Amino acid sequence: MVMKKTVVLGASTNPSRYSNLAIRMLDEAGHEFVPVGIKNGEILGKQILNIEDKPQIDDVHTISLYLSAKNQKEWYDYILNLSPKRLIFNPGAENPELNKLAMDRGIKVENSCNLVLIRTGQF
Numbered sequence: 001m002v003m004k005k006t007v008v009l010g011a012s013t014n015p016s017r018y019s020n021l022a023i024r025m026l027d028e029a030g031h032e033f034v035p036v037g038i039k040n041g042e043i044l045g046k047q048i049l050n051i052e053d054k055p056q057i058d059d060v061h062t063i064s065l066y067l068s069a070k071n072q073k074e075w076y077d078y079i080l081n082l083s084p085k086r087l088i089f090n091p092g093a094e095n096p097e098l099n100k101l102a103m104d105r106g107i108k109v110e111n112s113c114n115l116v117l118i119r120t121g122q123f
Contacts, residue, residue, distance in 0.1 A: 004032075004062050004123065005032040005060055007036055007057055008022055008035050009036050009065050009067055010036075012039065012066075013039070013042065018114075021115060022114045023035060023043050024044065026114075027044050029123065034057050035047075035049065036051050037049075060084045062084055063086075063088070064088045065087065065088060065090060069095035072093070072098055079098070080107075083107075085107065086110065087107050088112055088117070089112070090113055090114055094111050
């Protein structure tokens with residue numbers, strides 16, 4: 001299995017949030033994860049990086065979005081400049097505008113559920 005370094009954008013320390021569950025599933029599946037969000041905290045021993053700092057992250061394979069479309073716009077440049085190979089729009093994060101911008105840069109786009117992709121071996 002190929003390990004896919006994944007930025008979880010919209011990461012939360014709240015265990016009832018899907019982004020938190022996705023991080024736990026990524027970890028269990030052996031994928032490196034980088035939690036990025038707006039609130040400070042820690043998940044599985046990793047600090048959540050503050051999106052407002054636009055942290056540079058190298059060798060990103062996937063960005064898994066857990067931000068609604070209205071909360072994505074100010075981060076378009078940041079997301080695209082991380083140069084991921086793939087961008088996953090989880091349910092509630094679908095965004096045709098960012099979808100097109102990503103595809104224009106050769107980034108593979110999926111409107112899918114990260115949790116389902118991992119569980120079914122399609123991640």
